[in-house]
Amino acid sequence: MKTENAWKKYADKTEVFAFSEAYKNFISSCKTERECVIEMMQQAEKAGYRNIDEIIEKGEALKAGDKVYANNKGKGLALYLIGEEPLEKGMRILGAHIDSPRLDLKQNPLYEDQELALLDTHYYGGVKKYQWVTIPLALHGVVSKKDGENVTVVIGEDEKDPVLGISDLLIHLSQKQLQKTAAEVVEGEKLDILVGSIPLEGEEEEPVKAQILAILKEKYGIEEEDFLSAEFEVVPAGKARDYGLDRSMIMGYGQDDRVCSYPSFAAIMEQKQVKYTSVCLLVDKEEIGSVGATGMQSKFFENTTAEVMNACGQYSELKLRRALKNSMMLSSDVSAAFDPNFPEVMEKKNSAYLGHGMTFNKYTGARGKSGSNDANAEYLAKLRKVMDEEQIAFQTAELGKVDQGGGGTIAYILANYNMEVIDCGVAVLNMHAPWEITSKVDVYEAYRGYCAFLQNM
Missing domain, CATH: 3.40.630.10 (Zn peptidases)
Known part of the structure; x- marks a missing residue:
């Protein structure tokens, strides 16, 4: 039929x-x-x-x-x-x-490594992990503070916002990576979000992480410990679009x-x-x-x-x-x-x-x-x-x-x-x-x- x-x-x-x-x-x-x-x-x-x-x-x-x-x-x-x-x-x-399906931030996500600030994630649902690297990502979530206030956060959707992302290994150095199966080519613990690289002036220990915390404090009133009672979801940045030359489909x-x-x-x-x-x-x-x-x-x-x-x-x-x-x-x-x-x-x-x-x-x-x-x-x-x-x-x-x-x-x-x-x-x-x-x-x-x-x- x-x-x-x-x-x-x-x-x-x-x-x-x-x-x-x-x-x-x-x-x-x-x-x-x-x-x-x-x-x-x-x-x-x-x-x-x-x-x-x-x-x-x-x-x-x-x-x-x-x-x-x-x-x-x-x-x-x-x-x-x-x-x-x-x-x-x-x-x-x-x-x-x-x-x-998406990436969730872990409860203690923010860290600094070699003067880069990153957010540690835990993927949610069935995903092909390699699909989530090198694309623009946005951060959506809510922070529930000890005083009872809930703070809503959305970063990466407005055209004036920065976007976030996950880096991948360059093709020139990928010989061993490309020999792995698709399930292993990007491991779950490597899905960390790059969020900053400027050190906070006057800060000696983890200055880039300190800069990110300063930005979150200024814009949202969030302290690092507030991540403990937060729910952040990392999703693709951008709007749904018409798909196909005839506009018959939707990509989103x-x-x-x-x-x-x-x-x-x-x-x-x-x-x-x-x-x-x-x-x-x-x-x-x-x-x-x-x-x-x-x-x-x-x-x-x-x-x-x-x-x-x-x-x-x-x-x-x-x-x-x-x-x-x-x-x-x-x-x-x-x-x-x-x-x-x-x-x-x-x-x-x-x-x-x-x-x-x-x-x-x-x-x-x-x-x-x-x-x-x-x-x-x-x-x-x-x-x-x-x-x-x-x-x-x-x-x-x-x-x-x-x-x-x-x-x-x-x-x-x-x-x-x-x-x-x-x-x-x-x-x-x-x-x-x-x-x-x-x-x-x-x-x-x-x-x-x-x-x-x-x-x-």
């Missing part, structure tokens, strides 16, 4: 390109999970969403049509549009993650998984009234196993749903269990796009192609489907019907050939509640690289598909 190129649907491409511009602006300014949460909360509040904590504190009741959100420690967000049916009949959930950092989280968020923002409660669940830590308080394996979603049901006057432990079991979910996550440069790792008739619409992955996992959620055929049939009725372009895919590797999403975690779950997102080239590639029409079809799911499932 072959799928049609989705661009053929659009003689007038105005809406596709307009949605892509909004998406590009989002991923250009929101490069960390904290930045995503701040931006989305602001947009949600403008659309009438209220903090569930405020509802609880005031003892207010929720009814059909009400909109609430819950902020999970500044790194995750859950949005609920209350439906006409009781919650125990199930929700329609769009779940995506807002963390992306963090599209895994913001290319799914943004359309999911935009889809719930578009809804005014729904039969079943709509939920957009945006989580952290997917790239490292969905662990911790802000990952999908935490009780945040379950606890928040209990609070929402209580505010609706519908809570009991049994009704909560029914609500979760009776729900349907799209695990909004990316899939690997077929790359003509590397056809040997893909099986063509079961691959996702750029420009062919949103992608359903019935299962993910590795090799023998290890670690996957394998969606029910009946659920996929219902989704096919809705997508066809709404004329949504979609395709199905696997993540490469059976024995090539694989990957996972948050799907299996929600499926543990016995709800219907399937992975559904956008095909990506260069996945997990500093700059990833997507098709504008796929991003738009994903948005339309997510809207159709909330409205019609």
